[in-house]
Amino acid sequence: xxxxxxxxxxxxxxxxxxxxxxxxxxxxxxxxxxxxxxxxxxxxxxxxxxxxxxxxxxxxxxxxxxxxxxxxxxxxxxxxxxxxxxxxxxxxxxxxxxxxxxxxxxxxxxxxxxxxxxxxxxxxxxxxxxxxxxxxxxxxxxxxxxxxxxxxxxxxxxxxxxxxxxxxxxxxxxxxxxxxxxxxxxxxxxxxxxxxxxxxxxxxxxxxxxxxxxxxxxxxxxxxxxxxxxxxxxxxxxxxxxxxxxxxxxxxxxxxxxxxxxxxxxxxxxxxxxxxxxxxxxxxxxxxxxxxxxxxxxxxxxxxxxxxxxxxxxxxxxxxxxxxxxxxxxxxxxxxxxxxxxxxxxxxxxxxxxxxxxxxxxxxxxxxxxxxxxxxxxxxxxxxxxxxxxxxxxxxxxxxxxxxxxxxxxxxxxxxxxxxxxxxxxxxxxxxxxxxxxxxxxxxxxxxxxxxxxxxxxxxxxxxxxxxxxxxxxxxxxxxxxxxxxxxxxxxxxxxxxxxxxxxxxxxxxxxxxxxxxxxxxxxxxxxxxxxxxxxxxxxxxxxxxxxxxxxxxxxxxxxxxxxxxxxxxxxxxxxxxxxxxxxxx
Amino acid sequence: xxxxxxxxxxxxxxxxxxxxxxxxxxxxxxxxxxxxxxxxxxxxxxxxxxxxxxxxxxxxxxxxxxxxxxxxxxxxxxxxxxxxxxxxxxxxxxxxxxxxxxxxxxxxxxxxxxxxxxxxxxxxxxxxxxxxxxxxxxxxxxxxxxxxxxxxxxxxxxxxxxxxxxxxxxxxxxxxxxxxxxxxxxxxxxxxxxxxxxxxxxxxxxxxxxxxxxxxxxxxxxxxxxxxxxxxxxxxxxxxxxxxxxxxxxxxxxxxxxxxxxxxxxxxxxxxxxxxxxxxxxxxxxxxxx
Numbered sequence: 001x002x003x004x005x006x007x008x009x010x011x012x013x014x015x016x017x018x019x020x021x022x023x024x025x026x027x028x029x030x031x032x033x034x035x036x037x038x039x040x041x042x043x044x045x046x047x048x049x050x051x052x053x054x055x056x057x058x059x060x061x062x063x064x065x066x067x068x069x070x071x072x073x074x075x076x077x078x079x080x081x082x083x084x085x086x087x088x089x090x091x092x093x094x095x096x097x098x099x100x101x102x103x104x105x106x107x108x109x110x111x112x113x114x115x116x117x118x119x120x121x122x123x124x125x126x127x128x129x130x131x132x133x134x135x136x137x138x139x140x141x142x143x144x145x146x147x148x149x150x151x152x153x154x155x156x157x158x159x160x161x162x163x164x165x166x167x168x169x170x171x172x173x174x175x176x177x178x179x180x181x182x183x184x185x186x187x188x189x190x191x192x193x194x195x196x197x198x199x200x201x202x203x204x205x206x207x208x209x210x211x212x213x214x215x216x217x218x219x220x221x222x223x224x225x226x227x228x229x230x231x232x233x234x235x236x237x238x239x240x241x242x243x244x245x246x247x248x249x250x251x252x253x254x255x256x257x258x259x260x261x262x263x264x265x266x267x268x269x270x271x272x273x274x275x276x277x278x279x280x281x282x283x284x285x286x287x288x289x290x291x292x293x294x295x296x297x298x299x300x301x302x303x304x305x306x307x308x309x310x311x312x313x314x315x316x317x318x319x320x321x322x323x324x325x326x327x328x329x330x331x332x333x334x335x336x337x338x339x340x341x342x343x344x345x346x347x348x349x350x351x352x353x354x355x356x357x358x359x360x361x362x363x364x365x366x367x368x369x370x371x372x373x374x375x376x377x378x379x380x381x382x383x384x385x386x387x388x389x390x391x392x393x394x395x396x397x398x399x400x401x402x403x404x405x406x407x408x409x410x411x412x413x414x415x416x417x418x419x420x421x422x423x424x425x426x427x428x429x430x431x432x433x434x435x436x437x438x439x440x441x442x443x444x445x446x447x448x449x450x451x452x453x454x455x456x457x458x459x460x461x462x463x464x465x466x467x468x469x470x471x472x473x474x475x476x477x478x479x480x481x482x483x484x485x486x487x488x489x490x491x492x493x494x495x496x497x498x499x500x501x502x503x504x505x506x507x508x509x510x511x512x513x514x515x516x517x518x519x520x521x522x523x524x525x526x527x528x529x530x531x532x533x534x535x536x537x538x539x540x541x542x543x544x545x546x547x548x549x550x551x552x553x554x555x556x557x558x559x560x561x562x563x564x565x566x567x568x569x570x571x572x573x574x575x576x577x578x579x580x581x582x583x584x585x586x
Numbered sequence: 587x588x589x590x591x592x593x594x595x596x597x598x599x600x601x602x603x604x605x606x607x608x609x610x611x612x613x614x615x616x617x618x619x620x621x622x623x624x625x626x627x628x629x630x631x632x633x634x635x636x637x638x639x640x641x642x643x644x645x646x647x648x649x650x651x652x653x654x655x656x657x658x659x660x661x662x663x664x665x666x667x668x669x670x671x672x673x674x675x676x677x678x679x680x681x682x683x684x685x686x687x688x689x690x691x692x693x694x695x696x697x698x699x700x701x702x703x704x705x706x707x708x709x710x711x712x713x714x715x716x717x718x719x720x721x722x723x724x725x726x727x728x729x730x731x732x733x734x735x736x737x738x739x740x741x742x743x744x745x746x747x748x749x750x751x752x753x754x755x756x757x758x759x760x761x762x763x764x765x766x767x768x769x770x771x772x773x774x775x776x777x778x779x780x781x782x783x784x785x786x787x788x789x790x791x792x793x794x795x796x797x798x799x800x801x802x803x804x805x806x807x808x809x810x811x812x813x814x815x816x817x818x819x820x821x822x823x824x825x826x827x828x829x830x831x832x833x834x835x836x837x838x839x840x841x842x843x844x845x846x847x848x849x850x851x852x853x854x855x856x857x858x859x860x861x862x863x864x865x866x867x868x869x870x871x872x873x874x875x876x
Binding site for chain 1: 588589592598599639657680681684716718723731766
């Protein structure tokens with residue numbers, strides 16, 4: 001029994017027996033909990049200790065793990081919960097639950113409804129069943145997929161080896177193309193008892209996860225029908241499907257369907273060496289590659305304890321804040337697009353985006369796939385003239401452009417009529433649904449990781465966290481404009497104060513072997529909390545590489561927010577969540 | 587009052603429309619300030635950051651000026667000064683490549699002994715993710731990022747699998763694309779070579795001095811002992827070093843007829859590579875129906 005963490009958490013004596021041990025000694029509080037007591041512990045942490053935000057829920061397959069056994073529990077699969085307090089800020093409590101292969105775990109959805117999508121993902125990729133989950137179906141893969149690909153004994157089809165670098169990419173001495181061999185031919189196996197010919201996609205589950213607000217109208221003989229919005233529709237911002245049950249124009253229930261862009265980024269990440277994952281993170285939320293780079297670098301630096309030079313910290317802040325402006329401008333433009341203001345606001349909003357992307361290209365070599373950060377700093381110093389251009393942009397052009405956008409849109413009566421009161425969800429519900437980022441700040445909660453748990457050098461800058469009270473579409477539009485303005489403030493300070501010096505600290509190269517352990521690193525990406533959960537067994541590849549992506553988890557709120565509004569509103573409600581499918585499907 | 591917000595917004599768009607209209611009436615519109623005129627409506631556009639608005643680039647007549655660090659598909663450097671490929675087939679680029687798109691065939695001499703150069707080098711451009719790790723980790727400055735982005739073809743294979751002939755470019759091409767980096771690199775390489783040369787010279791000088799001292803001592807010894815003079819091991823070593831230095835000096839001067847032959851062969855190979863690349867480009871054009 002580990003005494004210290006129990007006392008840290010202040011768990012009363014009746015829950016002390018739930019704690020089986022500590023996960024690691026020198027990290028933030030991380031304890032191993034007995035599977036059947038997990039709900040009690042979660043409830044206690046939420047109600048008595050203010051850990052109201054289930055940030056990350058994922059699973060690790062420890063079959064064949066070379067590292068040390070923890071807490072005397074040697075079961076194969078481990079569910080990890082990272083909890084935070086949005087009121088207090090600060091670090092996390094990590095709970096670990098270990099279960100054998102075919103066992104079930106009580107679903108956390110009754111305590112944290114936000115566990116919904118994350119538990120489905122774990123079920124899909126690891127095959128862990130959650131007792132009491134309202135809608136436990138596959139989410140990223142389809143029903144006819146055989147096996148659970150994130151398990152260590154599931155091997156990727158037709159790849160030569162499990163870890164990079166391959167001994168040979170071309171073992172037969174010539175090129176072989178995977179598309180010549182893949183799918184629907186030799187490789188296709190189906191789950192037992194599953195027949196591709198007789199399979200029909202079930203639509204009955206539509207109202208399952210949200211109770212429809214179905215009013216009885218005796219004088220009208222109406223019937224609700226199921227309507228698909230997407231997947232091939234521009235309003236879904238990619239390839240994304242909303243399965244809705246509607247009565248007339250009113251939405252009774254809405255279920256997000258995703259996975260069309262799924263490439264199992266995490267499996268690829270476990271075959272790659274640590275550094276090789278860096279350019280892959282660009283492709284997650286491809287509008288914000290700089291933030292993604294930083295989040296991954298931050299997690300690995302935390303794990304391997306790598307120092308970052310001063311100048312690199314400033315460069316990171318500058319790039320991340322430029323990225324935030326890019327993202328918010330894009331998001332504003334496309335919320336308006338979804339409202340029916342086709343193209344004009346979008347084009348006005350992304351004008352300065354081009355300038356910023358040109359700057360990114362000048363410094364990193366690519367507009368969007370920047371691949372700019374490394375463990376221990378950034379890879380290239382600024383080219384000549386860059387600082388002057390960026391300073392001009394931050395001091396002159398961006399403030400002017402944001403003000404113009406404000407004039408163009410904010411007082412627009414149509415925007416207000418369409419946006420006010422639409423898509424309302426109380427901020428408490430949003431937090432319970434694990435929603436993060438501008439969405440909760442538009443609901444009045446000033447929770448921003450840059451202030452709540454400062455990373456990098458954010459504690460040096462003078463900036464505010466804007467909040468708005470109404471938690472509707474209009475506020476979600478306007479909060480992004482306000483945040484972009486705050487980003488400009490940070491940029492001005494960072495560009496002014498940036499020192500000369502080193503940009504890349506030592507030993508983060510391609511031979512990096514991160515020390516054994518686990519880490520959850522997170523930062524405030526433009527779309528919300530972007531976290532990387534990494535586990536290492538001291539090898540050149542991550543043992544577990546998980547991305548807590550804000551786009552994906554914010555979709556928890558899509559159904560509850562859309563119920564009761566019109567179909568046309570659902571489009572904007574989705575737009576105001578601001579998703580990028582590269583990150584949703586991973 | 588209801589409608590003022592709308593009017594305000596319309597005012598913003600109207601102002602933009604008027605500004606653009608006014609600019610269009612100039613003989614050379616302001617939006618082409620900073621651009622390079624190539625004639626025949628062709629331009630290289632570089633929009634100054636303080637220029638209002640954002641201009642539409644009429645691709646393909648107009649193209650954007652790419653920044654030096656722009657990265658697309660890697661290219662291999664043919665060192666035109668030394669008349670050789672810089673690549674030594676060490677394989678680091680293939681190791682660090684995240685999608686593993688590089689395939690190197692190491693060359694071997696007639697006895698089957700592997701040599702420090704590659705006989706072929708393939709990059710699958712359909713797989714390459716333009717991350718530029720190969721460039722970052724190449725210890726010989728042998729692989730760099732090309733700026734050529736107009737690579738569209740009808741088929742992935744074999745058109746997008748580039749072989750060594752298609753990937754190789756002369757050093758001057760790289761110097762033109764990456765001027766700043768090239769300068770820095772050349773300076774660094776020169777310095778390194780200088781240091782290496784100096785070290786070797788010092789070593790040789792030291793060894794020679796040692797050998798001279800020793801031989802003098804030995805001569806004295808032999809003179810006193812009356813035995814036949816013999817070359818000591820240190821002496822032999824010094825002589826070998828001297829010869830090596832001589833050979834090196836010769837090579838640097840482009841001396842010896844053997845070296846001439848080798849250089850000619852290399853040049854011929856380079857020409858052959860270029861010819862093959864051109865042929866391939868022609869074939870590709872013909873295939874794509876241009």
